Amino acid sequence: GENVEQHPSTLSVQEGDSAVIKCTYSDSASNYFPWYKQELGKGPQLIIDIRSNVGEKKDQRIAVTLNKTAKHFSLHITETQPEDSAVYFCAASRVTGGGNKLTFGTGTQLKVEL
């Protein structure tokens, strides 16, 4: 089955700096890669996703890149703000007619310091 590894497990940046979180996946058939932000006591919130036919996607301060050959994808957050502090999870999925289960990474605790 799919296995997703995520690094780093913790990341501390100064407000205004950029943050990068990296994930690798094992199943070459995976074709959908979402990123979730989880705040304390809440469920994961979808912040951005990318499909395998696209190499990069951007939404304001957030961007995701995908390298299918190397089987890795990354989340980039620019101009970080204190409210970006949370746990971030990457996930991979093979979307088929039968559904799509998400396989998650182990999470990155991002702390944005003033």
Added chain:
Amino acid sequence: DAGVTQSPTHLIKTRGQQVTLRCSPISGHKSVSWYQQVLGQGPQFIFQYYEKEERGRGNFPDRFSARQFPNYSSELNVNALLLGDSALYLCASKLGVGNEQFFGPGTRLTVL
């Protein structure tokens, strides 16, 4: 629009008991998935239902079961609870079979 709702918010049970968790998807969404999130880890897939049919099952024992109702809401049942079942149980809904999944706030289950 209301997001995914789950009940109850918190639950405390003892070993050997049975528990039922409930989920209502976003209006118009026909697919519901269940995930277990142990403290400090990423969510683990348990079940996915689409149009009331099971479309996927994760690596969980038969003590775990689920169903989806005609109104697309869902229940997750866990029998013979173990201490290791203590976790946050998340429900996610999506519009169709292959679209984005949106999570609810979860049910925190503590097994004593």
